[in-house]
Amino acid sequence: RKEVEQDPGPFNVPEGATVAFNCTYSNSASQSFFWYRQDCRKEPKLLMSVYSSGNEDGRFTAQLNRASQYISLLIRDSKLSDSATYLCVVSTGFQKLVFGTGTRLLVSP
Amino acid sequence: EPEVTQTPSHQVTQMGQEVILRCVPISNHLYFYWYRQILGQKVEFLVSFYNNEISEKSEIFDDQFSVERPDGSNFTLKIRSTKLEDSAMYFCASRGMVPPEQYFGPGTRLTVT
Numbered sequence: 001r002k003e004v005e006q007d008p009g010p011f012n013v014p015e016g017a018t019v020a021f022n023c024t025y026s027n028s029a030s031q032s033f034f035w036y037r038q039d040c041r042k043e044p045k046l047l048m049s050v051y052s053s054g055n056e057d058g059r060f061t062a063q064l065n066r067a068s069q070y071i072s073l074l075i076r077d078s079k080l081s082d083s084a085t086y087l088c089v090v091s092t093g094f095q096k097l098v099f100g101t102g103t104r105l106l107v108s109p
Numbered sequence: 110e111p112e113v114t115q116t117p118s119h120q121v122t123q124m125g126q127e128v129i130l131r132c133v134p135i136s137n138h139l140y141f142y143w144y145r146q147i148l149g150q151k152v153e154f155l156v157s158f159y160n161n162e163i164s165e166k167s168e169i170f171d172d173q174f175s176v177e178r179p180d181g182s183n184f185t186l187k188i189r190s191t192k193l194e195d196s197a198m199y200f201c202a203s204r205g206m207v208p209p210e211q212y213f214g215p216g217t218r219l220t221v222t
Contacts, residue, residue, distance in 0.1 A: 032209045043200055043213040044152060087152070095165045096142070096154035097202075097211060 001026045004100035006088050012106045017078050021103050023071040023088030030098075032091040033064055035073045037084040038102065044087055047073075075105075083107045111135045113214035115201050121220045122191055130186045130217045132201030141184045142202040142211060143176065145169070152200065158184065191221045 005024050013019050021035075033050035048055065050062040050071055061074040071088055085102040092098075114133045122128050134141050143155040156166045158176055175187045184203075188195055198218050202211040 034210065038152075041198070041218075043216050046210050046212065049208070049210060091209060095140075095157045096167070097144075097152075098154070099152040101151045 002100075003027060003098045004088055004090055006086075006100040006103050008101055008103060010104040010106050012108065013078055014108055015078060015080060017107075018074065018076050019078055019105060020075075021073040021086050021088070021105075023073075023100055025069050025071070025088075025090045025098075027090070027092060027098075028069065029092050030069075030090040033071050034089040034091075034097070035060075035062055035071075036087040036089055036099075038087055039084050044089075044099075047086070078105075078107045080107050080109065113201055113203055113212055115199075115214035115217050117217060118215065119218045119220070121222065124193060124221055125190050127187065127189045128191060128219065130188075130199050130201075130219070132184045132186075132203075132214055133182050134184055134201065134203030135205075135212060136182070138203035138205050138212075140164075140204045140211075141176075141178070142204075143186045144200045144202060144213075145197040146200065146216075147194075147197045155186070155199075188219075191219075193221050195219060196221045 035047040036044040038044045050064045054063045059076045063072045085104045087102045088100040089097050116131045141158040146152045156170045157164045198216045200216045201214040204211045
C-alpha cells in the first residue's frame, strides 16, 4: 500500500466551481499533515497545514480524520490561477515529508 | 518574505562527474532537507540535517551522496560519479523549530548526459 494515496486526476472544472481532493495515508504514526501546490516544473509551495479540528483559509478548507487516516481539501469558487497539482503530504515527526503523487487541477474559463 | 534559494537553477553534467548543488536556507531555520523529483514522479525525501549532522536519510541517499553545511548560511548536496538516473529536480527545504512546515527552494534541475 502506498504511504500517501491520491487520485491523480486531472480534475477539469469551470471557473467558480467547488472541487474536492481526497487523500489517504497508511502510517498511523503520522503527526503532521499538509497540502502543498506545485506548478509545472516549480517547487512545492505550502498551501496549508491540516489540523484535526479542520481549518479554513479563504476559499480553501482542509479536514483531517485520524481514525480513517483521511485528509481532504476543498476549494470553493475556483479561479484560473488555482490550476496546479495539489500534493497531499504527511510527516511522522519533525523530519521527512512523505508526498503523494498529487492531483492535477485544471480550471477553465 | 524570507525564502530558500538554490544555485544553479540548471546543471548539465556528464555521467561519472561530480556535482555540488547549493542551497541557502531561511536564515533562522534549524532543520535542512534535500528532496528530489524525477520528471513525472512524486517528490522523494533524500536526507535531513540538524545540528551539523544527518538526522535521517532515505534508501536513495547512498554513499554516492553527501551533505555539508560549510558555513553559517550554505547547505550543499554533493553527488559523486553521477549516473543517468540521477537526472531530476533537486529541492532544498528548511524549517524552524516550530511550526513543522517546510519551505522549499526553487530547485536545481540536474541533467546527466
